[in-house]
Amino acid sequence: MIDQFNMRDHFVSLCNLVNQTRLDGVLVQSGELIANMTGGRIALIYLLDATGRNLVLSGGYAQGFSTWAPGSRIHPLQGGGRSPVCPLTQVAFTGKNLCLDNGTAGYDMSPVISALDGVNCPSHVAVLPLARANADFLGVAVVLSDGAIAPWLDRSVARQILRAVAAAIETRQVVAGQENEKAMLAKSLARAEGDRMSLRQRETGRLSKRLIGRSRPMQALREKVAHLADKTGPVMILGEDGVGKEKVARAMHEHSVHSASAFVYANCASLPIDVFAPELFGHKRGAIKGVASARQGLLRKAGNGVVYLDGIDRLCGPGQEMLLRLLETRQYRPLGSDRDLPLAARIIVSARSDLSARAQEGTFLPGLYYRLREMAITVPSLDECREDIGDIVQAVLNGIEREEKRHLKLHPAAFAFLSQRPFPGDRRELEGLTRLAASNAKDGTMLTAEHFQAVDAQSEPENVSTPGILPLPEALAMFEQDLITRALAQTDGNRTTAAEMLGVPKRTLADKCKKYGL
Ligand SMILES: Nc1ncnc2c1ncn2[C@@H]1O[C@H](COP(=O)(O)OP(=O)(O)OP(=O)(O)O)[C@@H](O)[C@H]1O
Known part of the structure; x- marks a missing residue:
């Protein structure tokens, strides 16, 4: 009779249960379903916590209340042999229904009474176990009724409904756990992204202090430097004299993970091979005629830092071949030694921009050029970044202020003058001109166009009147x-x-x- 009478209600409640998307909704719905099924007035759900040692009052249902959320309370599962017995603990350990239709004598009902918060406690109590799909203990449902509960529990539908309730709770718990994990993961990802951004900003900030200029070509240059900084393999920096190739190389090194290691400079221009080879590779004692002691080469001195070979386009032919071999084998042998050493340092070379043409016409080793151009950076000339002139001058003035404690400002007319002036010596010329102009200016004054013009006038060669064409x-x-x-x-x-x-x-x-x- 019970099953027939309530079948439709059970079905509707079960649908409601399955459709709940939140754990608290599932708990209220479960309480209602269990109360209806057992003819109870109140149903409380206690779930095992993550430690597996406590039951937590997690939700409930009370007839006549549209929503009822008993405050969450924690009840430690008690060890055996206690008196009076905690009914929740007993069910947790036995996994069997406990039906107290004949009174609660001998049982400590405080975990239930305290949950009622003043709601009148009905006379009949049953504690029903809830199990996970793998039969592990999930929690208990406590039913409080004004009439006998046992007859209701004998129905097969009771077991099915308790299984459905447990499955719904378990599913929501898993989903909630996953969502929780997802939220935590998203939080830590956001934190990591924030850290990465601020690190990147700090690093890019450091790069902008070294490679000055807000122009697009300079921004692109800094991005490329940052991109190549932590790669391995040789880098070729191309650009005309004074554009800042060495500065770029140093900035790249400082931006890399090996920034604590050495940056070693070598000028290759016109060095014959018998000077270049021992300089780079080092030599053993007695390996070079007239040199008594052994010498460490630049590759060794740099450790896993950088060896910067300036002016590779002016390196002699045998030197070019030697360098290509070093880059290909990543090994070298100090002069007079019988042991190869591994190349640990990063090789950064600089060359004038016309190296590609030189390789094509055969005056520079094509193989070396092709190897080096795999990671190449071209430094834009000041002509391509005229808008950076003000920033570069200001950086020089800031340096003067730091070193000499002299405060100077650039007059707008001076900026206009510099913007028009050609700089065949590129940034080096601009830097030098600014220093010379500043040396003629008094502390606390403006650096005017006249200061710069005076430097130009001094450096012009004396007017030599060249005769016209004579018979x-x-x-x-x-x-x-x-x-x-x-x-x-x-x-x-x-x-x-x-x-x-x-x-x-x-x-x-x-x-x-x-x-x-x-
Ligand atoms: N972006 C820049 N901002 C400010 N100063 C710069 C910048 N680039 C280069 N300089 C300055 O220009 C001068 C020349 O720089 P650097 O020696 O790096 O040029 P280079 O291209 O290596 O020259 P070279 O071809 O003669 O070896 C340096 O004094 C440097 O401080």
């Missing part, structure tokens, strides 16, 4: 006169010696002196 006899006479004057000056007017110097007979010189009135 050849006239020009030859001028040249002859100048030559004789200088020969006489050098010989203190001694015509005999002067004639010898000029390779003419004494008589010819005398005639010419007469002709030119010397």
Whole structure:
């Protein structure tokens, strides 16, 4: 009769249960379902906590209350042999229904009474175990009824409903756990991303202090430097004289994980192989004639830092071949040694921008060029980044302020002057010009266009009036006169010696002196 009478209600409640998307909703729905099924007035759900040692009052249902959320309370599962017995503990350990239709004598009902918070406690109590799909203990449902509960529990539907309730709770717990994990993961990802961003900002900030300029080409350059900094393999930095190739190399090293190791500089320009090889690889004692002691090479000195080879385009042919071999084998042998050593340092080279053409025409080893261009950076010239002039000048002035305690500011007219002025020596020329202009300015003043113009005027070669095109006899006479004057000056007017110097007979010189009135 019970089953027939309530079947439709059970079915609706079960659908509601399955449709709950939150654990608290599942618990209320479960309470209602269990109460209806057992004819109870109140149903409480206690779930085992993560430690497996406590039952936590997690949800409940009370007839007549649209929503009822008993405060969550923790009840430690008690060890055996206690008196009075905790009914929750007993069910947790036995896994069997406990139906107290005939009174609760001998049982400690405080975990149940305390949950009621003043709600009148019905006379009949049953504690029903809830099990996970793998039969592990999940928790208990406590039913409080004004009438006998046992007859209701005998129905097969009771077992099915308790299984459905346990499954719904377990599913929600798993989903809630996953969501919790997802939220924690998202939080830690956001934290890591934040850390990464601020680290990146700090690093890019450091790079902008070294490689000054807000122009697009400079921004792109800094990005490329940051990108290549932690890669391995050689880097080639291309650019004309004074654009800042070495500065880029140093910035890349400082940005890398090996920044604590050494940055070793070597100028390759025009070095013959017998100087370049021992310099780079080092040599053993007695390996070089006339050199008594052994010497550590630059590769060894750099450790796992950087060896910066400046002006690789001017390295001699055998040097180029040696370098290619080093990059290919990643091994080298100090002169006089019989042991190869591994290449630990990163090789960064600099060259003028026309290296590709040089490789094509065969004046630079093509194989080395192709190896080096795998990671190449071209430094934009100041002409391509004219908007950076103000920032570079300001950086120089800041340096002067730090070193010399002199405070100088750039006058807008000076900036306008510099923006127009060509800089064939690139950033090096701008830096040097600013230093010289600043040396003529007083502390606390503005650096004006005149300060820069004064430096330019001093460095211009003296005005030599170049004669226009003269008829050849006239020009030859001028040249002859100048030559004789200088020969006489050098010989203190001694015509005999002067004639010898000029390779003419004494008589010819005398005639010419007469002709030119010397
Ligand atoms: N982005 C920059 N901001 C400010 N100063 C710079 C910048 N780039 C280079 N400089 C300055 O220009 C000068 C030349 O730089 P660096 O020696 O790095 O140039 P380079 O290209 O290696 O020159 P070279 O070809 O003669 O070896 C240095 O004094 C450096 O401080």
